[in-house]
Amino acid sequence: MFEVRDSLKPQVGPLTRFSSRIRGGGHQYRRFAKFAILAAVLLLLLACSTGRQSTWDPVGPVAERQLLLFNVLLWVMVAVFIIVEGVLVYAAIRYRRRPGQGLPNQTHGNMTLEITWTIIPTILIMALGIWSVITIYEFDEPPASADVLHVNVTGHQWWFEFEYEDAGGGKRIVTANELRVPVDRAVRLTLESDDVLHSFWIPKLAGKIDVVPTRTNHLWFQADSDKIDSLPATFYGQCAEFCGIAHALMKFRVRVLDQEDYDAWVRNYGPPPANTEQAKQGQRVFGNCAMCHSIDGENDSQAQASRKQAFLSGGALVPAPNLTDLRTRESLAAGLLDLNKENLKRWIRNPEDVKPGNYMKSRAAHLYGTGELSLSDSDLDAVVAYLLNLQ
Amino acid sequence: MATITGVLARPTGYAGIWGWITTVDHKRIGVLYGVTAFIMLLIAGSEAGIMRAQLAQPDSTLVGPETFNRLFTMHATAMVFMVIMPLSASFFNFVVPLAIGARDVAFPRLNAFSYWVFLFGTLLMHASFLVGQVPNAGWFSYANLTGTSYSPNAGLDFWALGLLILGISSVAAALNFLVTIVNMRCPGMTMMRMPVFIWMTLITSILLVLAFPVITVGLVELVMDRNFGTHFFDTAGGGDPILWQHLFWVFGHPEVYILILPPMGVVSEILPTFSRKPLFGYPVVVFSGIVIGFMSWAVWSHHMFTTGMGPTALTVFTITTMLIAVPTGVKIFNWIATVWGGSVDLKTPMLFALGFISLFIIGGLSGVSHAVAPSDFQQQDTYYIVAHIHYVLFGGSIFGILAGIYYWFPKLTGRMLGEGMGKWNFWLTFVGMNLTFFPMHFVGLNGMPRRIYTYGEEFGWGWLNMLSSLGYVVLFIGMLLFVINLIQSLRNGRAAGHDPWDAPTLEWSISSPPPVYNFAEIPHVEGRDPYWTTKQRAEAEGHPITAGEAHVDVATIHMPSPSYWPVVIAAGITLIAAGLLTHYALSFVGGIIAFLGTIGWSNEPAAAPQSHH
Missing domain, CATH: 1.10.287 (Helix Hairpins)
Structure with missing residues (x-):
């Protein structure tokens, strides 16, 4: 222990050496400072990514205004930071005790200064505050003139359900984990939770709103075609309110389509046709799954409600994603896996392995009672063929 | 009987x-609080280490979701209720009677009671590890996830009951210090002559007495929901989960100031001592502390901006939250003005105090960006908030507390903490802290939510998380040096003498460590910074000061x-x-x-x- 102490015993601290270098004022120091500042700026730029869930890369008016507001606050903060930290560091170095120095001037305060540094921040904050309040009201609801697409969102442990009462032409659609919206159209979500708190967040489209049992919340966004390179485009989101064991894996996507593709999706929405022998077998096997998963868009509200009742009383049921249009999705298991035959089989075989904590294996005792999936390989292939409409 | x-x-x-x-001696109880809370700091800090190891890389499988949820729940619960609060209580205990010229607190047995309740509450909550049913719903434990439908095991009962017990300790201690500060000041120590640390203790105690009943109501309701079939928060029975959030944050926001005001007080003592200059704008610093205390009751819903409160509530809480930055800023300006023009000695306590200010500025500024509701919609529940809270509670509270330990350790033990080791301790902790928490701002703005145990490589959060985890290692070494320094200095630290820092307050006028009765003769105070006045007068008269001049027979002092x-x-x-x-x-x-x-x-x-x- 003594050796440690001796080796760590510089009585001259790093700050002292740093400051003496400043007073030396050599070119070397200035070159080093320039380099350090450049490196820091580069690193900071690198740190602001435009990755999947970046808030730096908005593609619609809501997220864009939220970023603008943040950016203005950020630069005000950076300015205040540089000034205040600068004065602090300067004072600590400039007024360091010199040997033999007497008592410094014993000032006690200065009313002018106190008033100044109370009033200036107050004015600054009020100015920012007024603009913030304007933004709160301006972006509370979509513009009155907009032709709004309404979607109901229900949060479940650990997936999102989307219900379009009128997706277009009066058609009702229920789907899960992938929200499909037409480009350049305002979308207004009405959000409720089926169980615990969740929070709905697609950073590139809009900030989050909590999904709260017993309450109805709203969120609106729009994806602008001039900010999107090519359609269809996928935007990524995930639950932002801690909601239990699989919270980290409660992801979802927003698929932005051009009007034509969107209309086609609405038109084609419906259960898989089951027009092969294998698919017909799969349809029969799906009877096991249908206790929790609906496969039509029309009549599943009642079904979900009774599943919920069964779940709360400890029964073998749980409200599960509607699979009517599973074959048109690009992902599986709340956005965890790409949708394909192999992944779907992997998921059905052991959902616990993909998404630890989810209710599929623990609740569906008739399928997983032994710890292993009780379907035969042929049945598994058939149900996958049915769901994905494989020919 | x-x-x-x-x-x-x-x-x-x-x-x-x-x-x-x-024991009922306030100094010994202070030590008990300090040692217990410091052990808890090491435990809760190690929990953070496991989380940083898990998050260092994408798709890591070091710990699973259940373990991770337990870790972040216990890390935060312990850091708030069993580390920072009791470390502050340790300072209240040791410093308050000494600095106001008293022989003990107003209710010495109640003081001991507060400590034992704190210790047993801590042990009770941690007993959950022994039975493998550990709290796992976060330190905020939002309803209705906490109901028995979604959290059937006893973890949350341990949590709620543990916190109820810790609440008894906090309220008892706060009442004790309130009465002590109001009633036990020595002659001449008027309110506006009290050291700022005493003021901040007073304000903190008032906040504690008023805030804890609110969380107590919430916790009792939670225990009843879970054990006796009530439906306060149970949505299936018509309960309201948002009610819990209001109860939690009406307590929780004053709580934030309960955590930060005492370290602010500590720093307000250290800056003048090491600048050899009285605190700049004493009345303004005191008054801004009071204003913060009041305003802390009017900002709680900024934790709930995304619950769907509607534009009116968003407006009110945006404005009140932004305004609380003003008194906070005023404090910072006065601290800097105290250093300005002083004779600054960069000893370790001063380094930590300056570190406190510089890091608290960052935490305060990022706070403004999520005071604004529309900006917060993107930041709420992301790592940006994790960065903010650690700049406030680690950069702020813990740095302030470390500054205080370096400052008062000589008074407590009669020995100095090692200065060279102290400087290494400071710089490693300072660098490690920034390396850990600064990248979290960016990883949050890049879309990483809090409380997730894993993330995919495709999100691009990997290298920033790795940086944070490496920062933790530096931070860990920094804190390790502190522990080594403590042990070494206790054994063979340099003798401190009664007044090693040429300090202005009364505790430095008596010997180190102080006798059981503190002051042989109760001091008489004529102004602020009384011991500076005494020393300057003595110097002018040409006879040097020694500690603990007893003009009374100490055998007649009844403790x-x-x-x-x-x-x-x-x-x-x-x-x-x-x-x-x-x-x-x-x-x-x-x-x-x-x-x-x-x-x-x-x-x-x-x-x-x-x-x-």
């Missing part, structure tokens, strides 16, 4: 383990005798809670112990008959 006091006669000795268990009852009642109360977790019979036994303990306490004579203190 005589039989009960007869069973446990008032102990007389100060020696040995029983001396510590029965309260030690007592068994505080620890007995604390144990009884803990058993009541433990019974709810095991068998109600245990609660009954606990109730009887607490009841008899109370009778014993009330009938106890003020001092043992043969006591000389």
Whole structure:
């Protein structure tokens, strides 16, 4: 222990050496400072990514205004930071005790200064505050003139359900984990939770709103075609309110389509046709799954409600994603896996392995009672063929 | 009743383990608080280490989701309730009576009681590890995830009951310090002559007394929901989960200031001492502390911006939250003005105090960006908030507390903490802290939510998380040096003398460590910074000052005798809670112990008959 102490015993601290270098004022120091500042700026730029869930890369008016507001606050903060930290560091170095120095001037305060540094921040904050309040009201609801697409969102442990009462032409659609919206159209979500708190967040489209049992919340966004390179485009989101064991894996996507593709999706929405022998077998096997998963868009509200009742009383049921249009999705298991035959089989075989904590294996005792999936390989292939409409 | 006091006669000795268990001496209780809370700091800090190891890389499988959820729940719960609050309480205990010229706190036995309740509450909550049913719903434990439908095991009962017990400790201690500060100041120490640390203790105590009943209501409702079938938060029975959030944050936001005001007070003592200049704008610093105390009650819903409160509530809480930055800023400006034009000695306490200011500025500024609701919609529940809270609570509270430990350690032990090691401790902690928490701002703005145990490589959060985890290693080494420094200095640190820093406040006028009775003669104060005045006068008159000049026979000073009852009642109360977790019979036994303990306490004579203190 003594050796440690001796080796760590510089009585001259790093700050002292740093400051003496400043007073030396050599070119070397200035070159080093320039380099350090450049490196820091580069690193900071690198740190602001435009990755999947970046808030730096908005593609619609809501997220864009939220970023603008943040950016203005950020630069005000950076300015205040540089000034205040600068004065602090300067004072600590400039007024360091010199040997033999007497008592410094014993000032006690200065009313002018106190008033100044109370009033200036107050004015600054009020100015920012007024603009913030304007933004709160301006972006509370979509513009009155907009032709709004309404979607109901229900949060479940650990997936999102989307219900379009009128997706277009009066058609009702229920789907899960992938929200499909037409480009350049305002979308207004009405959000409720089926169980615990969740929070709905697609950073590139809009900030989050909590999904709260017993309450109805709203969120609106729009994806602008001039900010999107090519359609269809996928935007990524995930639950932002801690909601239990699989919270980290409660992801979802927003698929932005051009009007034509969107209309086609609405038109084609419906259960898989089951027009092969294998698919017909799969349809029969799906009877096991249908206790929790609906496969039509029309009549599943009642079904979900009774599943919920069964779940709360400890029964073998749980409200599960509607699979009517599973074959048109690009992902599986709340956005965890790409949708394909192999992944779907992997998921059905052991959902616990993909998404630890989810209710599929623990609740569906008739399928997983032994710890292993009780379907035969042929049945598994058939149900996958049915769901994905494989020919 | 005589039989009960007869069973446990008032102990007389100060020696040995029983001396510590029965002590009512505020300095010893301060040490007990400090040591316990510091051990908890190491435990909760290690929990953070496991989380940083898990998050260092994408798709890591070091720990699973259940373990991770337990870790972040216990890390934050411990850091708030069992580390920062009791470390502050440790300073209240050790410093307050000394700095106001008193011989002890107003209620010495209640003071001991507060500590034992704190210790037992801590142990009770951590007993959850022994039975493998650890709290896992976060330190905020939002309803209705906390209901038995979604959290069937006993983890949340441990959490709620543990916090209820810790609340008893906090309120008892806060009342004690309120009364002590109001009633026990030495002659001449008017309110506006009190050291700023005493002011901040006073404001903190008021906040504690008012805030804890709110969380107590919430916790009692939670316990009843979980154990007796009520539906306060149970949505299936018509309960309201948002009610919990209001109760939690009406407590929780004042709580944030409960955590930061005491370190602000510590820094307000250290800056003048090491600048050899009185605190700039004393009345303004005090008044801004009071304003912060008041305003802390009007900002709680900024934690709930995304719950769908509607634009009116968003507006109100955006504005109030932004405005609280003003008194906070004013404090910072006055601190800087204190350093300005001073004779600045960059000893370790001063380094930590300056570190506190510089890091707290960052935490305060990022706070403004999520005071604004539309900006917060993107930041709420992301790592940006994690960065913010750690700049405030680590850069702020913990740095302030470390500054205080370096500052008052010589008074407590009579020995100096190693200065060279202290500087290394400071710089490693400072660099490690920034390396850990600064990248979190970016990873949050890049879309990483909090409380996720894993993330995919495709999100691009990997390298920033790796940076944070490496920062943790540096931070860990920095704190390790602190522990080594503590141990080494306790054994063979340089002798401190009574006044190593040429400090302005009364505690430095007596010997280090102070005698049991603190002041042989109760001091008489004529202004702020009384000990500076005394020393300057003595210098002008040409006779140097020595510590502890006793003009009285110390044998005539009567100090309260030690007592068994505080620890007995604390144990009884803990058993009541433990019974709810095991068998109600245990609660009954606990109730009887607490009841008899109370009778014993009330009938106890003020001092043992043969006591000389």
